Amino acid sequence: MENSMIEDIVRQVIEDLKKDEEISFESQTKNSMNNYGVFDNMDEAIDAADRAQKQLYELSLDERDRFANVIRKTILKEDNLNLMSVMAVEETKIGRVSDKKIKNRVAAQKTPGKEDLKTNALTGANGLMIEEYCPFGVIGSITPTTNPTETIISNSISMIVGGNAVVFSPHPRAKKTSILLIQMLNKALVENGAPENLITMVKEPSIEATNEMMKNPKVRLLVATGGPGIVKTVLSSGKKAIGAGAGNPPVVVDETADIKKAAKDIVDGSSFDNNVPCIAEKEVFVVETKADDLIYYMRQNGAYLLDNETDIKNLDELVSQENGKPKTEFVGKDAKYILEKIGIEVSEDIRLIIFKTNKYHHLVQEEMMMPILPVVPVPNVDEAIECAHEAEHGNRHTAIMHSKNVDKLSKMAKLLECTIFVKNAPSYSGIGVGGEGSTTFTIAGPTGEGITSAKSFCRIRRCVIKDSFNIR
Ligand code: NAD
Structure with a gap:
């Protein structure tokens, strides 16, 4: 049926x-x-x-x-x-x-x-x-x-x-x-x-x-x-x-990652339940040599790329209150619905809106809980990890990294001190959906129960x- x-x-x-x-x-x-x-x-x-x-x-x-x-x-x-x-x-x-x-x-x-x-x-x-x-x-x-x-x-x-x-x-x-x-x-x-x-x-x-x-x-x-x-x-x-x-989970992608798989994992995790889970990918920092490849494969997996400044500005204004907080009426809505409101028609297959920007963009720094994922190209993995640390705002909640470099994986895990750190998988693997381990929907970072x-x-x-x- x-x-x-x-x-x-x-x-x-x-x-x-x-x-x-x-x-x-x-x-x-x-x-x-x-x-x-x-x-x-x-x-x-x-x-x-x-x-x-x-x-x-x-x-x-x-x-x-x-x-x-x-x-x-x-x-x-x-x-x-x-x-x-x-x-x-x-x-x-x-x-x-x-x-x-x-x-x-x-x-x-x-x-x-x-x-x-x-x-x-x-x-x-x-x-x-x-x-x-x-x-x-x-x-x-x-x-x-x-x-x-x-x-x-x-x-x-x-x-x-x-x-x-x-x-x-x-x-x-x-x-x-x-x-x-x-x-x-x-x-x-x-x-x-x-x-x-x-x-x-x-x-x-x-x-x-x-x-x-x-x-x-x-x-x-x-x-x-x-x-x-x-x-x-x-x-x-x-x-x-x-x-x-709250969290604002960053994703880091470096040059050693399987870019095709990372792209699919990121779209799957970020669009899961329209991005409302507190663990869902909320912004990406990718080494600049791999940014276009990553975006190419994300688009093949249900992401829609906004590629002009006017659309990005319209989107931001549409979904944000004056104080920068998300407008409740757009939290957890479908990507298709949000895009329609800025005059873009897409098919049902589109689950996520992406765009290239810099680390200072408001949609990078704010927890929006909408299927909108800014992608920030950065010169190298160390800078990507630093940017992720800043964007996570010390919530110590969840972070995700796609890499095969054990040293850099360890560096990010140690620096961000998150309750959940997911390597080479969608964020939801961290709560037992397709990953090992038990499930909870109460992830207690601030008081330490985890x-x-x-x-x-x-x-x-x-x-x-x-x-x-x-x-x-
Ligand atoms: P919210 O903070 O608006 O509401 C959460 C609950 O608190 C609701 O029941 C609400 O009625 C109540 N509440 C809020 N302010 C209150 C007050 N002043 N007095 C009494 N009750 C009050 O959050 P939401 O929009 O329902 O959920 C999204 C937020 O929750 C996001 O920030 C998300 O990251 C976070 N979250 C965290 C986890 C976790 O496990 N860490 C899980 C889910 C959601």
């Missing part, structure tokens, strides 16, 4: 479901019986999560892992995957359905389970010591518009495996999608014997509701996945907080028994 036909069918199903959802949601909240995790106000959402966590704490790690598998199975049902991916794009007006499906699938499949929680044990003449990963209790997790479902899926798995319950504070623009997902997960969990309300949110997310969540003493850990503002806010809350903030997983959301506690259990 044609992709567009599938999308039409799914769209119809969503419309029907939304009606059902509203009806059932209304009736559920009226009699306050089972709202599957969605509450009228923040205090109720937190109290319910607190009760759920206390029940979860009485259950074994195997049970928590089984609940995580319930989440995985629910998400991996093709109908559910389609539903939440289409709905996320429809509601937020950000990204591509086919890529959202890949992201949701990988969040379900590759977020680690109980194997992540390894006990540290030590025996000696004085007995036995163990250190275990233990729950915080109720976690407050603030999620972005750009990965609304992926973050909830991955966080829920990790936090529940860690023995926690979670209150989500989604972006208001992803409200309906978040409600649908949270109700879907709670329903599946309850049907499989889990405590009710392990995952909660309020019916009307808002900044005020998030502030209430941050202040509530029952919330013991805050997790913010978003831009610099919200990361700063949770870090100033006086509570333990995990911050997963690729978050169950253990990131746990406290380490020590238990000691003196003069026993040393059996050697």
Whole structure:
């Protein structure tokens, strides 16, 4: 079946479901019986999560892992995957359905389970010591518009495996999608014997509701996945907080790279979900002897080259606010849509807009989250690495390099100090899409947890028994 036909069918199903959802949601909240995790106000959402966590704490790690598998199975049902991916794009007006499906699938499949929680044990003449990963209790997790479902899926798995319950504070623009997902997960969990309300949110997310969540003493850990503002806010809350903030991932291409492959990898990574992932390639620094080759192969792989100053200026003005920040209405939009707005018609195959410029260009320095990728030719690889360092702005988030020179690869990795450094592959290899390693959509650079997983959301506690259990 044609992709567009599938999308039409799914769209119809969503419309029907939304009606059902509203009806059932209304009736559920009226009699306050089972709202599957969605509450009228923040205090109720937190109290319910607190009760759920206390029940979860009485259950074994195997049970928590089984609940995580319930989440995985629910998400991996093709109908559910389609539903939440289409709905996320429809509601937020950000990204591509086919890529959202890949992201949701990988969040379900590759977020680690109980194997992540390894006990540290030590025996000696004085007995036995163990250190275990233990729950915080109720976690407050603030999620972005750009990965609304992926973050909830991955966080829920990790936090529940860690023995926690979670209150989500989604972006208001992803409200309906978040409600649908949270109700879907709670329903599946309850049907499989889990405590009710392990995952909660309020019916009307808002900044005020998030502030209430941050202040509530029952919330013991805050997790913010978003831009610099919200990361700063949770870090100033006086509570333990995990911050997963903005990036502006640079790519360096040197003369030793396989240019044809690098070009395809860069287009694939940069256009993935229309460039909204915080790890996606956002600007390229290429040694000037290889710049034209790189651009030639990028164009063969779905990139459209703007080759005159007027078009580049029009594009910049179209998508940028006066203060240089991206205009929300262009974040995560298709390249074709953006080009049409500056009077350029292209086919559906075009996924990315590229143009040659210098390192000072505003679209090089600003995190835009649109399928627009400036390409900056530079005299040599050392200068390319320096430019990449500057453009990354000390976020220490993600960087990508295409090279076969081990010394230069090491130089860039060491200088930029990023949480994720991808060599000779698209950026998404760094979160387990086609690359080795687990998946998360909460990449905690500022607070150092890195690729978050169950253990990131746990406290380490020590238990000691003196003069026993040393059996050697
Ligand atoms: P955003 O910062 O606008 O919003 C993120 C969340 O914070 C939303 O739920 C929003 O409602 C909330 N929020 C923002 N300001 C707030 C305030 N003052 N008080 C209370 N709540 C507030 O970001 P976005 O546009 O949704 O997401 C894109 C940004 O997130 C980009 O900068 C991107 O790089 C970053 N991001 C980072 C990661 C990561 O893992 N490091 C993952 C995804 C997105």
